[in-house]
Amino acid sequence: MYFVVVAIVYLSIIHNLIVPSSTARSIESPQYTVVYTESDFEVRLYKECSWMSALVQGTTSFENSTKDGFHRLYQYIHGANLNSTKIPLSAPVLTSIINASSSHGLDYYVMIYQSPKYERASLQPLPELNLQLNKWKSHCIAIRKFSGFAKDDNIDKEVESLRNSLNKHLSSNNMSSNGTVPITVDKNSSYTIAQYNSSRHLTGRLNEVWINVVLGFTAEGCLPYQEE
Numbered sequence: 001m002y003f004v005v006v007a008i009v010y011l012s013i014i015h016n017l018i019v020p021s022s023t024a025r026s027i028e029s030p031q032y033t034v035v036y037t038e039s040d041f042e043v044r045l046y047k048e049c050s051w052m053s054a055l056v057q058g059t060t061s062f063e064n065s066t067k068d069g070f071h072r073l074y075q076y077i078h079g080a081n082l083n084s085t086k087i088p089l090s091a092p093v094l095t096s097i098i099n100a101s102s103s104h105g106l107d108y109y110v111m112i113y114q115s116p117k118y119e120r121a122s123l124q125p126l127p128e129l130n131l132q133l134n135k136w137k138s139h140c141i142a143i144r145k146f147s148g149f150a151k152d153d154n155i156d157k158e159v160e161s162l163r164n165s166l167n168k169h170l171s172s173n174n175m176s177s178n179g180t181v182p183i184t185v186d187k188n189s190s191y192t193i194a195q196y197n198s199s200r201h202l203t204g205r206l207n208e209v210w211i212n213v214v215l216g217f218t219a220e221g222c223l224p225y226q227e228e
């Protein structure tokens with residue numbers, strides 16, 4: 001019985017990563033403004049926002065950790081919370097990959113946006129799901145878009161491309177009038193993969209690499225980002 005339930009939940013995850021039908025109500029997403037645009041990346045200022053987050057450790061696979069974390073989040077929004085309340089799925093689904101310490105490999109945080117309405121409802125996840133609410137202060141993020149499926153064998157290349165763009169930009173550009181360095185990025189080489197579409201969509205897919213911008217763009221409202 002247990003396995004049947006797990007299998008059904010799992011298939012639902014595969015087929016409903018994001019409910020895409022045109023009749024579906026609009027999907028909630030965190031709010032941002034674009035503060036800088038280049039041909040191959042942009043910088044967005046995200047407002048303060050909250051993410052329900054599942055930590056996954058002990059694997060080196062982005063795909064496996066995303067499936068594991070999303071499975072727990074999927075149960076939460078389908079009623080595995082102390083109020084047994086269903087929550088509409090938001091977009092995008094994030095996987096943050098952080099090299100927090102060299103001892104136990106990488107930490108993967110799989111996250112879904114929690115809109116203020118559902119945050120106010122204080123829907124505590126069932127403890128066995130081991131989820132945390134992660135609150136982000138308003139901050140700036142450098143973003144590169146890519147299409148297709150986000151997979152173990154292509155995300156590194158996309159992350160590298162964004163880092164190269166930012167480095168190139170650093171050495172060749174000069175946005176602040178007083179000559180300060182315009183962009184520096186997150187320590188610990190951490191980055192995030194954002195996925196917007198259900199896996200049943202084989203074409204027209206949107207994914208992004210996000211890297212926190214910790215300095216620069218002060219004129220546009222980006223403040224240095226402090227890790228909490």
Ligand SMILES: *[C@@H]1O[C@H](CO)[C@@H](O)[C@H](O)[C@H]1NC(C)=O
Nearest residue numbers: 059060061062063064065152
């Ligand atoms: C990902 O999960 C699959 C299925 O459980 C497993 O065969 C594979 O070895 C895992 N990959 C990594 C890199 O852990």
Ligand SMILES: *[C@@H]1O[C@H](CO)[C@@H](O)[C@H](O)[C@H]1NC(C)=O
Nearest residue numbers: 098099100101187188190227
């Ligand atoms: C960055 O790494 C240090 C140790 O190297 C760790 O203490 C810190 O928590 C890490 N930051 C994040 C955001 O993981």
Ligand SMILES: *[C@@H]1O[C@H](CO)[C@@H](O)[C@H](O)[C@H]1NC(C)=O
Nearest residue numbers: 099100101102103105106189
């Ligand atoms: C994590 O950081 C440590 C120390 O900086 C480094 O030795 C290790 O190779 C990194 N691990 C990965 C998977 O990037």
Ligand SMILES: *[C@@H]1O[C@H](CO)[C@@H](O)[C@H](O)[C@H]1NC(C)=O
Nearest residue numbers: 082083085120121122123124
């Ligand atoms: C959910 O339960 C918590 C207590 O566990 C309560 O504070 C909150 O008001 C409830 N939310 C809703 C929407 O019923």
Ligand SMILES: *[C@@H]1O[C@H](CO)[C@@H](O)[C@H](O)[C@H]1NC(C)=O
Nearest residue numbers: 170171172173174175177179
């Ligand atoms: C930055 O701008 C100043 C004045 O506009 C210029 O003198 C300087 O060479 C520029 N630096 C770079 C790295 O482009």
Ligand SMILES: *[C@@H]1O[C@H](CO)[C@@H](O)[C@H](O)[C@H]1NC(C)=O
Nearest residue numbers: 176177178179180217218219
């Ligand atoms: C450069 O200008 C920014 C605001 O545009 C300011 O925050 C920063 O302190 C200035 N740096 C120097 C060295 O004056």
Ligand SMILES: *[C@@H]1O[C@H](CO)[C@@H](O)[C@H](O)[C@H]1NC(C)=O
Nearest residue numbers: 020196197201203204205206
């Ligand atoms: C994938 O998601 C993006 C962002 O929400 C959307 O613009 C695009 O139309 C979606 N693709 C498909 C095939 O639904």
